[in-house]
Each structure stands twice: as C-alpha cells, then as structure tokens.
Amino acid sequence: MTTLGTASAAPGEVDTGRLHVGETRDGSRIGLPVAVINGAADGKRLYVQAVSDGDELNGLGVLRRFVPQVEPAELAGEILIVGIVNYHAFQVAEHRNPIDDTKMNRVYPGNENGTSSERIASATFDAAVSADLVIDLHQGSTSQMIDETRVRCGKRHRKHRECLELAKTFGCGYILDQKGPDGQLARAAPDEGIPTIDPELGGAVGLDERSVDIGVEGLFNVLREYDFLSGTADIEPQIRASxxxxxxxxxxxxxxxxxxxxxxxxxxxxxxxxxxxxxxxxxxxxxxxxxxxxxxxxxxxxxxxxxxxxxxxxxxxx
Missing domain, CATH: 2.40.50.100 (RNA polymerase II/Efflux pump adaptor protein, barrel-sandwich hybrid domain)
Structure with missing residues (x-):
C-alpha cells in the first residue's frame, strides 16, 4: 500500500486525497491536493511537486495531464505527487505565502511546529525524502524565460553527478548548474541523499501549453530512463550554464x-x-x-x- 496524506493505493491502483498541513483563519483544515500511483510491480519511488510559488502554474498544468496518462498496471514502482504546495498563495494568485509573507522555496526542510510556510515545507519534505528521486516543478514566475532544469546542490556536493544526470534525463534542453540559495528543496533533499532537480518550465501568466508539453515529456523521460516504465528516454546533449x-x-x-x-x-x-x-x-x-x-x-x-x-x-x- 502506498500512502500520502489521505491518498492510499494498493499495487496497480491510483488514489487522490489531501495532505493536512494546518488550518485557515476560520479554523477550517488545510489539505494540499495529493495523488499516489502505485505500480503493479516493485521499483523505485518518485516524488513530484508543483506550485511552490502560488502564481507558477505550468507545473500544475503538467500534473493534470501527466497523472491521467500513467497506467499503474504498466508501472514499476511508486509516484507520490503534491499538486499544490503553496496553498495560501495559490488561492490569491500570489507568489509568496500571504499568511507569513514567505517564499516557500526558501524554508526547506521546514519545521513542523513553525510558521505556515515552514509547516507546509516540513510535511512535503517528509514525503520527498521518502523517495529515490525528487522533481520540484517551477517556472520563471511571470517573466519570460527559456525552459530549463536547475541543479542546485553545487558542483562539490556528493549527489551532484546524480542530480545532473536526472536533469539531463528530464530533457528541457538547457541546464542551470549553479548552487542555489539555502532553503530550496533542490538544495535540502540532496543533503539527505536524494537526487533532486528544479525544472523551470518557461515563464507565463497562467499556463503556457508549450512549456507544459515539455514538462509532461520530461516526467515520462524520467519514468522510462529510471525503469518505472519500459523503454528508454531519447536523451540529447543539453546546453549547460554555470x-x-x-x-x-x-x-x-x-x-x-x-x-x-x-x-x-x-x-x-x-x-x-x-x-x-x-x-x-x-x-x-x-x-x-x-x-x-x-x-x-x-x-x-x-x-x-x-x-x-x-x-x-x-x-x-x-
């Protein structure tokens, strides 16, 4: 049985649910939308999340197309997904969590007894570090940007080569290989031994379907190359900036x-x-x-x- 929050799936099944992370100002429970896909065969575990910044929607666009396309009967392993991380910011279409005026991707690994953002980061970090691979879907906010994948652990990190290989497999065509700020999931998860990448799927107001296409294909590239699905990814050389x-x-x-x-x-x-x-x-x-x-x-x-x-x-x- 694969479980994340209230979502629970037996082998060969998919389920959706909510991951409890606190309460709103009127006392209502806050539950992040989550999905679990449990493959019919044993294999690795992949963790994917989106909307760490509340106005970055391309990652959500990827997930709403990706999840219905994955056939658990054909899958080896498990996929854990958090569809919307920054719950409060998403509700008001803002970048930062308005409850504590915090950029979510600066507080990992979080604190289960801390601020609103720290509590959300802690809950999602626990799910992330239970996996073998982590993909944190972002975009270049509402500016205009090429589609790229970021490796944020730094070139001297023990997991750098594995993070770089994961970025190449995702296959945006461009890689930024540069140590990121403290508090990023793509910095914190490699410290726990988990290869992690931060795809920045263009930049848009709303959804950019071209970038969404690239993100969907990137996830399937990872599933094929890391033996979740049969077949191999068509991996081409990437242009890398440092x-x-x-x-x-x-x-x-x-x-x-x-x-x-x-x-x-x-x-x-x-x-x-x-x-x-x-x-x-x-x-x-x-x-x-x-x-x-x-x-x-x-x-x-x-x-x-x-x-x-x-x-x-x-x-x-x-």
Missing part, C-alpha cells in the same frame, strides 16, 4: 530587445535598447560575456535600475 549575468536599466523608458530567448550572444553584442516614449534612444546595453540569452522581463516599461534580462554564462554542452 552562471548568470543580470542586467538592469541605466535609465527609465521602454525596452527593445535585440536578441531572442535562447540566442547565443558574444561579449559586446547589443542586448537591448532603451528609448523614451517618442522613440529617442537613451541607452544601449551590450553583453559583458559570451552566453545564452536566458530570461527577460515581460513588460517593456522600466525605471532606472529595474531588472531587464539575464544571460546564462560559462556555457558548455553536457
């Missing part, structure tokens, strides 16, 4: 980008121009280093010093 250059605007105005997401850029290439409202050029910004044009703001208007774009640097192929 650093970021971020660019702000030196003046206020409107942004015109000179390159597209995913383009290779060389040091000195023009990245964007700032004009005033009548089209007069105020600033031109060029790349400091060679890299890949990785992420941009969504809206064209900027104030002095406001974030505009990022370039992935230290590029190689893995």
């Amino acid at each position: 650093g970021f250059d971020q660019y702000g605007s030196p003046s206020g105005g409107l942004v015109d980008f000179a390159v597209d997401l995913g383009d290779r850029v060389s040091a000195g290439d023009r990245l964007f121009t700032i004009t005033d409202v009548f089209g007069t050029v105020k600033s031109e910004i060029t790349a400091d280093n060679d890299g890949v044009f990785w992420r941009t703001r969504r809206l064209p208007q900027v104030a002095t010093g406001e974030y505009v774009c990022s370039v992935g640097t230290d590029i190689d192929t893995y």
